[in-house]
Amino acid sequence: MAGEDLVAPACAPRLAPAMRPRAHDDRVSGWAVTLPSAAAAIAVGVGVLVLIGWGLWIAPLMSMLPGLVPMNPMSAVCFIVAGVALLSLDGRLKMRRIRQFGWVGAGIIAAVGLIRLVEYVLGWHLRIDQFLFSEKLEHVAFAPNRMAPNTATNFVLLGAGLLCRRGGHWAMRMLTTACAALTILSAFLASVGYANGVNSLYGIGSFIPMALHTAAVFLLLALGLLLTPTPASSADEAVPEDQAHLLTRHQSLEGKIKFGFGVALSMSLAVGISAFLSIAQFARDNAWSEHSRDVLMRLDDLESTLSGAETQARGFVISGQEEYVQPFRTAEDVVRRDFDALRKETADNPNQQRRLNDLRPFIDARLANLRSTMQLRRERGFYEAGHTQLAGEGKRIMDSFQGVLRPMRDEEEVLQKKRSSSLASSTRATFAVIIGGCVLAFVLVGFAGAVIRRDMGARARAERHVRELNQHLDRHAAQLEAANKELEAFSYAVSHDLRAPLRSIDGFSKAIMEDYGDKLDRDGHDHLRRVCDAADRMGRLIDDMLNLSRVTRGEMRHERINLSDIARGVVTELKSAQPERDAEIVIADRMLVEGDPRLVRVVLDNLIGNAWKFTSKTAQARIEVGTVVRDGQRSYYVRDNGAGFDMAFAHKLFGAFQRLHAMEEFSGTGIGLATVQRIARRHGGTVWAEGAVGRGATFSFTLGGAAV
């Protein structure tokens, strides 16, 4: 398939007029061809630079920015291969090797990605990504350096997309579009993740993330793959006719519209998924941020309800009124509830849980302390209770309580700060994804639209061109028809008027011979005989010429005819005309051809008639009519062992009025073979002869592709 594509430019000069619109089309879609190739070249360049970076230990080449993950060397190799594979899709490329490498290359990167994924899923250690610089891989940022799972997935997608791109079927094209769109999605998310510091967009779980320039090159390659023009199928290229050309254009336009729809759908899907993912991230960050705020508020609540309990207890101690007891108990319950809630809310944080464990005794102690003070007030009166209070036991407990509570609050505040900043970046990422995705989709769909629009313009031009050509053809056809009419009128006149004088010449010569024969001497008789012979010959000449012109005029019928039957008919006529002749005639059976029966009959009339004529002086004459297949082409032949001819004059055989024998030797007008040739040509076939003087001749003919 790759090879056949190469044929197209080679035939262009031969098809000059019909190809004009196509040439125009090439110019229009030029930038659509350049873009993918540029992307491919950049991919190759980046891959080479990264490998140099690993080789010479140049960090900026390996990871672009300090602190970022370096590109795995195997990924760099895959990018070089993918770049060349994409480049091989460029129709202008004339290097057959590169085109063939395209297949292999696409297969290689898909295989590498697949192996890496299998390693991840099944936990195997094939070390496909550790062949190169295996020592250095362990000593860089994010060591050990490996091919990330999302990178491996992208290689599988890109490889599959490149492979499918070579298929002409629309399903293959859709698959390519889907693969490219998924790669773009993944690379786009990674880029957005890097731009906004949302690492969940460029790394999967705890695995090593995709490098920044890996994402960028994926984005470029996938875009390039998406924009690679549809490969023209070889069958389209082989048909030069304008109609076929228009048809091709129509198909390619339809393909482009489908492709455009594919791009639009894939992009809206990609933007949708991206938006969903980043909004989900945003929601998670938001939940965490709110969670921290909840914990902080709960800590405040705990403190304030505890001091509320203290207030109630003091009120009771001072007034001794029982109305303070119930609120105190309620506050006690609330404190416990708050504590339980805190335990639940910080279940994810072992530090806070530990601190809560520390806090619990102080709360219990403080509440117990308050309860005992109240008991004292009830039993021993205000003074005793107040004294106990003043002893400072409560304050000491509360100080310890605060001592634990403060770091809890500090930690939660730090967490909240972190979480709200991550919330802010995921907000930015969400915006970037939605806006960037929309812009990307807009640009791509716009591009597809522009290509289709230009294509439709080119198609309109091509149609106009075809219309002009058709008008031109119509004019030609009209001229031809006029010429044909004229020729017909001419032959009609010839047929009627040229023969009449001959009849007079012959008739009156004979009248003279009959009426005045006694007054003429031998010479006079001889002269008159010559006049009659000449008139007769000219009569036959006129008839043959009319036959010759008749075979090129009129409608041609296409029927299944049996050559064997026609040949037998011709032989029967010849034999009945000269029953005294003794010739062996062999005719092959069931020679079936497709053609005009009347014209094919003329061919056999002439060829068998010639054979009959030129074997008239041969003892044991033999005529053979048969068929043979040579070089896949079936031909029919009439062979005789008669007078034959000198091959040096073979080229003169088929010209009108050409004769190779003297009139006295064999009669004839020299038009028969010219007629045969015209008939063969009208059937899209040809005629040729082989022979030697005194050893017979073989005349062969084909009737175009119609021969069965």
Next chain:
Amino acid sequence: MDEKIILLVEDNPDDEALTRRALKKNQILNEIVVARDGAEALEWLFGTGRFAGRNQSVAPTVILLDLKLPKVDGLEVLQRIRADARTKLLPVVILTSSKEEQDLAQSYSRGANSYIRKPVDFTQFSESIRNLGLYWLVLNEAPPAVIH
């Protein structure tokens, strides 16, 4: 009277002379009426123009009709003969130079009874005329005369 008349429609005097010679040579001595063009033939047949008042009961036994004629050509003459009740049954033999397919097809489709191509060779021509005369004047039974 049982005289069998031949109507020869022929514009070429040479051909007329040769036809007469051939008939004479073959002892066909019937009366020959010659029309020099299609119009004259029709006038004679229908008793109009130059032949106004001609005895219409005298009809030719056979019409030898050339195709290429001045004024009204042979095919039209044939058509007019077949279109008229008085002449539509008359045997018409096309005697002409060509054997173009279109001539053959049109002659027969317009009701010619026979089509004979004049050979260049007088011996053959004479033979044709002999056969023709023998067939149409002797062998063939004429159609019944049309009563006016």
